[in-house]
Amino acid sequence: MTNQTILVTLLATCLMMWSCDDTAKKTEGCGNGLVDVGEECDDSELQDATCASLGYYNILGTLYCRADCTFDVSDCGGHCGDSVVDLADGEECDGLNLSGNSCQTMGYIGGTLNCSANCTYDLSGCTTICGNGFLEGSEACDDGDMNGDDGCSSTCVVETGWECTGTPSLCHAICGDSLAVGDEECDGDELGGATCETLGYYGGTLDCLGTCLFDESQCTMDRTSPNIGSLKHVPAGTFQRDDDPANLSMVSAFHMSEFEITRAQWIAVTGWADPSNAMYSSGTGDPVQIVSWYDAIAFCNKLSLLEGLVPVYAVSGVNFNTLTYEQIPTADDANWNSATADWEADGYRLPTEMEWMWAAMGADTAAPGATNTTGYTKAFAGSTGSNAIGDYAVFGYGTSEAGATTMEHSNPPGSKLPNELGLYDMSGNVWEWTWDLGDNWPAGGVTDYHGPTSGNYREAHGGFWNNPSEFCTVAIRFNFPPYYEDYGVGFRVIRN
Numbered sequence: 001m002t003n004q005t006i007l008v009t010l011l012a013t014c015l016m017m018w019s020c021d022d023t024a025k026k027t028e029g030c031g032n033g034l035v036d037v038g039e040e041c042d043d044s045e046l047q048d049a050t051c052a053s054l055g056y057y058n059i060l061g062t063l064y065c066r067a068d069c070t071f072d073v074s075d076c077g078g079h080c081g082d083s084v085v086d087l088a089d090g091e092e093c094d095g096l097n098l099s100g101n102s103c104q105t106m107g108y109i110g111g112t113l114n115c116s117a118n119c120t121y122d123l124s125g126c127t128t129i130c131g132n133g134f135l136e137g138s139e140a141c142d143d144g145d146m147n148g149d150d151g152c153s154s155t156c157v158v159e160t161g162w163e164c165t166g167t168p169s170l171c172h173a174i175c176g177d178s179l180a181v182g183d184e185e186c187d188g189d190e191l192g193g194a195t196c197e198t199l200g201y202y203g204g205t206l207d208c209l210g211t212c213l214f215d216e217s218q219c220t221m222d223r224t225s226p227n228i229g230s231l232k233h234v235p236a237g238t239f240q241r242d243d244d245p246a247n248l249s250m251v252s253a254f255h256m257s258e259f260e261i262t263r264a265q266w267i268a269v270t271g272w273a274d275p276s277n278a279m280y281s282s283g284t285g286d287p288v289q290i291v292s293w294y295d296a297i298a299f300c301n302k303l304s305l306l307e308g309l310v311p312v313y314a315v316s317g318v319n320f321n322t323l324t325y326e327q328i329p330t331a332d333d334a335n336w337n338s339a340t341a342d343w344e345a346d347g348y349r350l351p352t353e354m355e356w357m358w359a360a361m362g363a364d365t366a367a368p369g370a371t372n373t374t375g376y377t378k379a380f381a382g383s384t385g386s387n388a389i390g391d392y393a394v395f396g397y398g399t400s401e402a403g404a405t406t407m408e409h410s411n412p413p414g415s416k417l418p419n420e421l422g423l424y425d426m427s428g429n430v431w432e433w434t435w436d437l438g439d440n441w442p443a444g445g446v447t448d449y450h451g452p453t454s455g456n457y458r459e460a461h462g463g464f465w466n467n468p469s470e471f472c473t474v475a476i477r478f479n480f481p482p483y484y485e486d487y488g489v490g491f492r493v494i495r496n
């Protein structure tokens with residue numbers, strides 16, 4: 001057999017073997033079950049894709065492959081980016097589909113509304129105007145103005161300590177957050193720097209109510225002196241001074257020492273010796289006595305200087321800074337008789353007669369704001385018409401009157417009950433000097449009357465421990481020479 005014959009035989013054998021292989025050979029193209037380039041899928045071959053992995057909302061839907069080897073998502077529901085707004089799936093918009101909304105319908109004044117990649121509104125192109133009374137976009141409040149400190153700031157942000165609701169925004173302070181804002185006077189311990197004094201009182205402790213209003217119940221109109229103690233507030237008012245209804249006296253407010261000036265206070269304030277007759281005193285806590293009217297006004301100026309206040313009194317040729325007790329006249333003196341008073345000064349002074357009577361009768365405590373037409377008739381300071389004088393006044397030594405003292409001397413101030421204003425011993429204990437010259441009062445109404453302009457005596461009021469009760473009345477007037485000194489005469493002081 002030739003070589004040619006052998007080659008032909010082998011070729012024929014191979015052809016026979018090939019023609020007998022029945023395995024199907026897949027060709028390239030859609031439908032071959034293989035995902036070729038450009039195909040999303042092919043027949044059942046989805047390359048593990050699902051409705052969920054493709055971003056569709058129906059994650060339980062079935063993904064199919066179309067004959068053209070693209071995904072069949074008909075069972076997958078919607079998805080962001082299909083230009084259909086799927087509200088149920090949280091879309092606000094989709095592409096150019098804005099559901100008919102614009103910046104204006106979204107509460108803005110203008111601008112361009114867009115849709116973001118996650119199918120929510122993109123408001124960055126919208127325009128707001130703070131202060132127009134409309135809540136726009138990201139504004140937390142808009143009360144219709146550009147003012148601050150009213151709850152809604154000039155940038156339409158709710159300010160600290162406030163709550164704002166509605167359109168236009170109505171803002172109110174939050175009471176109870178320890179921030180005093182808006183119409184709150186205070187909040188908790190936050191008083192905003194306020195004190196009893198800044199509110200017009202003279203002392204006390206300011207607190208805050210649960211309604212964020214000041215609790216002024218512990219504030220007082222009384223003054224306190226470091227040298228003579230409390231001075232009670234006496235309100236302004238009008239009273240009838242005698243049995244003629246036309247004789248009305250109007251008095252401005254002032255402060256009167258709660259007690260008569262004591263012997264110990266005299267020494268401490270002036271540095272002078274105690275002039276009192278100790279035989280008629282129970283001790284240095286008793287009222288100072290053996291003091292003339294000259295002595296009394298000198299004490300007032302000394303006390304004013306001691307406390308850094310403007311002295312009220314001026315006497316020609318007298319320097320009260322250096323004045324000694326020995327330089328005060330003990331006989332009638334023209335210069336001292338001509339002493340003048342600066343009624344606007346903030347220092348200490350003697351009360352006028354009108355001031356003393358007004359304080360003694362209790363001012364208008366019985367009917368605040370009303371004219372006191374009966375106070376001048378009181379039998380003693382603090383009298384109600386039925387209470388006992390012995391509870392309010394040290395009086396009547398040597399008499400058989402009920403309540404009369406049995407001791408031949410004064411008592412420490414405050415040993416009896418006070419009157420309606422909290423003033424002690426306005427009746428009894430010692431007579432009290434006033435500013436006024438001893439002369440008749442004018443008829444008719446007077447305002448802040450400083451007494452007659454002529455006369456040689458000065459008036460005293462109240463009676464003393466050795467007087468019967470008839471000298472303890474509110475209306476009693478008794479005058480002495482201004483240089484007169486007696487164990488039954490002392491004084492108390494006042495300030496404007």
